[in-house]
Amino acid sequence: MKIGIIGAGLSGLAAGRVLAGAGHDVVVFEKSRGYGGRMATRRIQREEPIPMDHGAPYLTGTSDAFRSFLSELEEKGLITLWADRFSYYTDGRILPEMPGREPVPYYAAPNGMNTIGKYLGRLFDIYFEEKVGGITHIGGSRIRKSPWMINSSSINVFEADAVIIATPAIQAYGLVATAQDEFDLRKMITVLDDISYTSTVSLMAGYGERNPVDWKAIHCDHPVVSWICNESSKRVSSEEMSLVIHSTDKFARQLVEADDPGELNGKLLKAMGQIMGSWAARPEWHQLHLWRYHFPKKSLDMPFLESQDELAPIALVGDYFQGRSMEAAYLSGLKLGTHWVEKFS
Template sequence: MSGSNVKKRIAIIGAGIAGLACARELVQHGHDVHVFEKSRGPGGRMPTRWLNREAEPPVGFDHGTQYFQATAPAFADLLAQAEAAGAVAQWGGKVVDLGYGLTKLHTSDAVRWVGTPGMASLARFMSQGLNIHLQARVAEVYRPADKYQLTLHLGDGTVQVESGFDAVVCAVPAEQVVPLFEGVHEPLACMAAGVHSNVTWALMLTPREALKVDFDGAFVVDSPLGWICRDSSKPGRAVGDRWLLQATADWSRQHKDYSSEEVGKMLLDVFCNVTGQLVEEPLAMVAHRWLYSLPINPLDIRCYFDEGHMLGACGDWLSGVRVEDAFLSGHALGNQMSNTFNSTVIQ
């Protein structure tokens, strides 16, 4: 039976890697898929903060996910396609383990991949051919009969209602699932309520002069900082010396309610101490708080789908904390839903 006979209208909430992977599978099987994303671009926690989009290459920071790795064939295939299109590249930066007075090479055979010219480039590549509604925050999900209806708060301040969806996929962090679905589907809301995410502070730093260190990235031990990276060392980046500093989960949680200015000053002091470099009056310094970064206790299931309610969920809070886990979650859900739609019409 051809896909056109089982074509479904499906809403996906969230255009992170999981939501995009799910959408790609469903579209490939001939379904009418609408992805709703509250931000100005796709990518979720794999964003790029552009400082100058007009430059060539553009100047920016990867202030969320720092790199990703591939072990599963499906994700490796996607990266091969994205690499051929110039959307990702291997990052061969020198990565060390760094402590106060201690530096040693971080041993790992795994290839580190990044988006080019910024981390968000992978999501933009995955978005090709998809119907994505940006700056469209889903405020309410409602199912009056056998079809779903979404209430959207748009970027221009207006409210819009989209209806007639046969199925809905939730591809947002666990903490955002609960208020959306507790009145619609209690089992999903209860599952999500048991998962919690770390808070993470990230600092985007542009020193006046290039730092004299012999590494590009470092896992920092016994410090408020967990990771530091010369962001400009990644392939396809604009020249200059730009650093991304990520605080540990414990430090970020303890300083969750501090102002970005306070956090910036504290993390800069730590950075100077651990690197032995004096960074005075940086050209730019901006701290960003990720309220829901990585899940602390993912459920270790690939994805969730309730056939009776035509409701699915995918993302790292279900499957695991890596970018690859999020991709595989969405990929699996898209296939499961397509198989379900086909089997329900074949007598």
């Protein structure tokens, strides 16, 4: 079966890997330039490029299936155990850990989180910088064999026997709406309508050869900053001290609406100075990235959503199924992939 997957994030790649492994012909369309979706890494151009995980910073999970995936990644040398607790900023002080939190194994990717996406995507073709604008249901026609057409920016039209939409729910809503001539698809839209997301701003900052701080990351109880990650502590050789800061949802929304984003940028740096000391407000370089979709505010109580039309299969996967995390995204893709391997064997 020729399967078109929209989105090269963890859920789409997990589904693609299972289906391609079972012999299906999988092609992934990804609007950005790289693997991993929100599990993203930006390489800052210096003499030695510095990987900065400006999306999800680490991996952790509790289910057997996700733990077995983590073991696989560890065996391949893609992730290593990084920390079992994080510091906590509250009432103007950085505490070594958050009171009442049990230790948990957190894994980091020394060469960047997007190396995981690259590993998952090695069995099939991925078209990068290929934004899908819509999908067309052409099932029922006896002239055409494939029931779906995927319309993307430069390939124009790609015919597929089945489609998987592996994007945040809001983007999935827009895509399903383009093919909304079927009763089944209208039902899908109604379910998606209920999912919204928090946003965040990631600020990547470098401080030259300043001695690294002694913490790995800090959860912050602060109106502007929610999380600070010591990126240098994840890298095998890191001459340069670098941090990634995530803003609160409220701050990110101000940035979306701001007339002058520069002013808010200054506020974020000032907040870092407040938390860590004045040195933190004066990085040698910094870059911002706005994530409109950070975490889903609620999730659906099912592993994936698929249409009942067996002649024109279409399904949705992502982190908004049975959780709100990378683990949920992986399990959603894995479960749909396994289900379709059985169903269409």
